[in-house]
Amino acid sequence: MKIFYAAILLFLLLTHWSCGVVNTVAVQATTEIVDYGLGSVYEESDLDLAEKAIPANLVLLEALYRAKEKDDEHLALLLTQGYTGYTLGFVEDVDPQRAKELYLRARNYGLHALQNKSKRFARAVDDDAATFKQSLESFSNDDVPLIFWTANAWGNLINVSIADPTVLVDLPKVNAMMEFVLRHDEGYFYGGAHLYFATILATIPKNLGGKPDSAKVHFDKCFMLGQYKFLLPYVYMAKSYCVQVQNKELFQQLLTTVEETSLEVLPEQRLVNAIAKRKAKKLAERIDELFF
Numbered sequence: 001m002k003i004f005y006a007a008i009l010l011f012l013l014l015t016h017w018s019c020g021v022v023n024t025v026a027v028q029a030t031t032e033i034v035d036y037g038l039g040s041v042y043e044e045s046d047l048d049l050a051e052k053a054i055p056a057n058l059v060l061l062e063a064l065y066r067a068k069e070k071d072d073e074h075l076a077l078l079l080t081q082g083y084t085g086y087t088l089g090f091v092e093d094v095d096p097q098r099a100k101e102l103y104l105r106a107r108n109y110g111l112h113a114l115q116n117k118s119k120r121f122a123r124a125v126d127d128d129a130a131t132f133k134q135s136l137e138s139f140s141n142d143d144v145p146l147i148f149w150t151a152n153a154w155g156n157l158i159n160v161s162i163a164d165p166t167v168l169v170d171l172p173k174v175n176a177m178m179e180f181v182l183r184h185d186e187g188y189f190y191g192g193a194h195l196y197f198a199t200i201l202a203t204i205p206k207n208l209g210g211k212p213d214s215a216k217v218h219f220d221k222c223f224m225l226g227q228y229k230f231l232l233p234y235v236y237m238a239k240s241y242c243v244q245v246q247n248k249e250l251f252q253q254l255l256t257t258v259e260e261t262s263l264e265v266l267p268e269q270r271l272v273n274a275i276a277k278r279k280a281k282k283l284a285e286r287i288d289e290l291f292f
Contacts, residue, residue, distance in 0.1 A: 045263045045270040047089075047278065054086045065109075076113035077146050080106045084153040089275040093282070096160050103157035110150025117143070129172035136180045144185045148192060151177035155196060175200075190269075191225030194218040195233050202240035212244050229266040231276035234258045239283055248291045255280045 041057065044050045061082065065075045083106035092099040115122035117139070124135035139147060155174045161167040181193040198218030204210035219241060222233045234254045242251035258280040263270045 042271050051090045058082050073113045076109045080110035080149040099160045103153050106153035132173045133176035141184045148181045187225045190230040191222035194222040199236045199240050231258050231273045235276050235279045243290050255284045
């Protein structure tokens with residue numbers, strides 16, 4: 001696999017010095033190959049294999065992104081999604097500091113693409129939350145994937161940097177982006193925006209504004225939109241909602257469901273479901289410290 005990616009990189013570097021037309025064709029052809037390769041990775045059930053393969057894809061995507069002078073929206077989306085997914089699955093639980101750096105990189109790819117697409121949004125990125133939220137009106141349904149993955153990376157960055165107030169102040173902007181997703185395509189990525197709000201509302205203590213009942217509504221909606229086959233919501237509901245309301249029985253039930261569900265229930269997301277299974281196993285080991 002390393003030889004394969006090295007060959008593509010060499011091909012790309014050589015054609016970079018050729019005429020513009022040849023370079024454009026080479027980049028486009030390579031982009032399609034990597035795009036297909038990433039799709040194959042998501043279907044992979046072997047976590048060790050995926051962990052080794054994804055960085056090679058991301059390095060190649062970054063080379064292609066630079067070759068296109070950083071104005072390719074599709075490559076920006078792939079990089080935002082790729083770095084976010086890789087960090088969530090393989091970095092966040094073992095190296096929080098590195099996770100911050102990678103989530104920040106993912107967020108910046110997404111923000112750059114969105115700023116290129118809308119001058120109104122570009123002006124509002126560093127403005128107040130209300131202005132930022134209004135600027136999202138310049139986007140349409142077609143922009144849901146890029147907005148979702150940018151918000152996902154940004155939200156995860158805040159989650160692993162929760163003690164840093166300079167990062168936490170951006171939460172209303174992330175909320176606004178996820179609200180946009182809910183309005184325009186609530187089913188995108190198995191109800192991912194519902195999962196975001198469910199986790200936030202269930203994690204924050206009641207006395208600080210948490211709303212476990214509202215969180216459960218979002219979790220239930222997420223389960224339904226994922227046809228009960230997408231396993232991450234089960235893990236996050238156990239980790240946030242069940243711990244918040246101290247429902248040990250539901251906690252165990254959710255994690256057992258994850259453990260017993262076959263990866264073949266959703267072939268196109270074998271990797272994410274395999275990651276959910278690993279997270280569920282680690283979470284189950286903490287049951288005595290989470291419930292009292």
